[in-house]
Amino acid sequence: MMRAVPSRRWMDANRWVWSFIAAALVWSLTIASVAGRGAGATLGTALGFATFYAIVGVGQMLVVSTGGIYIDLSIPSVMMLAGYLSMGTMGARDAGLLPGIAVALAVGLAAGVVNVVLIRGARIPSMIATLASGFIMQSMTIAYSRHSTAKPAPMLLDFSLSHVLGVPTLALTFIVLTVGVGFVLARTTFGRSVLAVGQNARAAYLAGIPIPRTIAAVYIISGILASVAGLLLAAYSGGASLNMSEDFLLMSIAVVVLGGTSISGGRAMVAGVWGASLFLYLLVNMLNVLGVGAGVRYVVTGIIIIVVLALSDQHEGA
Amino acid sequence: MPTAAGEPSARRRRLDTRVMLPALALALMLGVIFLLQPRAMSYNGLRLLLGLGLPLMFAAMAQLCVIAASDIDFGLGTFIGLVNCVAAKYLGGSPLLATSIFVGLVLAYAGMGAFIQLRRLPSIVVTLGASFVWLGLAVLVLPSPGGEVPAWLTQLVRLHPPFVPLPIVVAVLLALFGHWLFMRTSYGVVLRGIGSTPASLQRAGWSLLAARSTLFGLAGVFGVIAGLLVTGLNTSGDATIGAAYTLLSVAAVIIGGGEFVGGVVSPVGAVIGAFIMLLTGALLSFMNVSTDWQLSVQGAILILVLGTRVLQRRQT
Numbered sequence: 001m002m003r004a005v006p007s008r009r010w011m012d013a014n015r016w017v018w019s020f021i022a023a024a025l026v027w028s029l030t031i032a033s034v035a036g037r038g039a040g041a042t043l044g045t046a047l048g049f050a051t052f053y054a055i056v057g058v059g060q061m062l063v064v065s066t067g068g069i070y071i072d073l074s075i076p077s078v079m080m081l082a083g084y085l086s087m088g089t090m091g092a093r094d095a096g097l098l099p100g101i102a103v104a105l106a107v108g109l110a111a112g113v114v115n116v117v118l119i120r121g122a123r124i125p126s127m128i129a130t131l132a133s134g135f136i137m138q139s140m141t142i143a144y145s146r147h148s149t150a151k152p153a154p155m156l157l158d159f160s161l162s163h164v165l166g167v168p169t170l171a172l173t174f175i176v177l178t179v180g181v182g183f184v185l186a187r188t189t190f191g192r193s194v195l196a197v198g199q200n201a202r203a204a205y206l207a208g209i210p211i212p213r214t215i216a217a218v219y220i221i222s223g224i225l226a227s228v229a230g231l232l233l234a235a236y237s238g239g240a241s242l243n244m245s246e247d248f249l250l251m252s253i254a255v256v257v258l259g260g261t262s263i264s265g266g267r268a269m270v271a272g273v274w275g276a277s278l279f280l281y282l283l284v285n286m287l288n289v290l291g292v293g294a295g296v297r298y299v300v301t302g303i304i305i306i307v308v309l310a311l312s313d314q315h316e317g318a
Numbered sequence: 319m320p321t322a323a324g325e326p327s328a329r330r331r332r333l334d335t336r337v338m339l340p341a342l343a344l345a346l347m348l349g350v351i352f353l354l355q356p357r358a359m360s361y362n363g364l365r366l367l368l369g370l371g372l373p374l375m376f377a378a379m380a381q382l383c384v385i386a387a388s389d390i391d392f393g394l395g396t397f398i399g400l401v402n403c404v405a406a407k408y409l410g411g412s413p414l415l416a417t418s419i420f421v422g423l424v425l426a427y428a429g430m431g432a433f434i435q436l437r438r439l440p441s442i443v444v445t446l447g448a449s450f451v452w453l454g455l456a457v458l459v460l461p462s463p464g465g466e467v468p469a470w471l472t473q474l475v476r477l478h479p480p481f482v483p484l485p486i487v488v489a490v491l492l493a494l495f496g497h498w499l500f501m502r503t504s505y506g507v508v509l510r511g512i513g514s515t516p517a518s519l520q521r522a523g524w525s526l527l528a529a530r531s532t533l534f535g536l537a538g539v540f541g542v543i544a545g546l547l548v549t550g551l552n553t554s555g556d557a558t559i560g561a562a563y564t565l566l567s568v569a570a571v572i573i574g575g576g577e578f579v580g581g582v583v584s585p586v587g588a589v590i591g592a593f594i595m596l597l598t599g600a601l602l603s604f605m606n607v608s609t610d611w612q613l614s615v616q617g618a619i620l621i622l623v624l625g626t627r628v629l630q631r632r633q634t
Binding site for chain 2: 143257
């Protein structure tokens, strides 16, 4: 009993471990079902796809961590717009690489600033503010898509498909970035502010934490991460398309929650975003390998999201 | 007592401005449309202009029931798609089976409300998970778009009542019914109370479990109706047809005076909000602007109406 108590407390503070256990379990089941073939390849592909969920998931996680009233529904639209404008700027030429990247980042920054102005300036609830800005960006993309080639620079295409020691370069890059975000949350004033605002905004205010600046920062970071994800996903798929980000609204929220972050704010699990992204991709992959149709795949995914949520106590530790 | 007498009227005034603002916006949009295209002012003009609003207003009413509980339903659109698929596959051949599936779906919605209440879960994630379940079931029922829609359903949405076109008749009836249910019945007060003061509701002896299940069950009923209307209008089934209704229904409720927290909702406003969202498309095509920009206009209207509401509140 004496030993059980601290370990349980450790698990409580490190809920992200569960998402990795689940991912590992699904991975081993998949490998077992195909008699051990392609274990490394499966993991490599999973890392490649999970990267995109993880990039936007980290942004959504930061926003959600500042409190239950904050959420970013504009993520898929930012991805679309950034993907299209950057690919259009590149026009399949290496000379367009840097301008294209700059355009993508500008889209993310602008989206974040607009969201902050609507939420903090005009006092519009975050759900409606980001919904409205998302609508506007989505229709800008549709209008733009009528006359653009939207193909990546060859260098970016090569980079997005490249591997280092068998691991996708993109995944490696963003694992490093995620570790950075984890460090910022745990060790810096800004990171502590995000969590403090999420736990109790009133107390955070009385403690002198600049709430407007903190909220502004998380929305701008979320916008920029979404634009980077849009840029890379468009490159990875060989060009932008209008439906490339349609799953990402639900997925960005799902990976945050399944990773152990509290949806009501104040508790962030950076590693969990990766664990949950891997888990969700591997789960879909396993059902594919087992020859299950799309219908069953969706039903299983949905039930797992609900069951995991019901098992994790959302109110504790916040 | 002066305060007791003063309070209800002050509250009524605040509520009126809640509905007045979207009503004004709708009148303005209709005015511009009539100015640009006078023929739209006729019986048939209005019927065509507002026809697609039939499912949207029921979707908005479904979302309103959930928002009244200070919850949100991110699965409503795929739920409507599921109803659409079930109707297209079974309603013509075996209406009894189709009806029992619909009853089951409504019970599933009520169960979702009970589950959220019992486990104290965030509705946003539960309904998000449910949206995958609805979509999956819809794909299982109807793997590719198609199916056969019974003639009575397609004729129903094309009814020509005398003098007033069908969408307007239904809108008025729905708004009145919603208003009566939420604002005029005593249980309606309880239903809104779960979103504002659940603790005092519980202390007064009301079951939060029953109230939340009722609200979600009602949302299920309105969702099924919305799905049937989509089926009648489209004359086929498609698992992905409903996707847009999720966010549009939220927008309609909020633009119509609803708030995400506190059980503040207006059924009349939600119906008006649904028409505002709908008319953006017609407005653009009459102005000869590409409908590519429809989402932009919807976004801009959301920002304008909510921004104005905040300004009003600051002044009072």
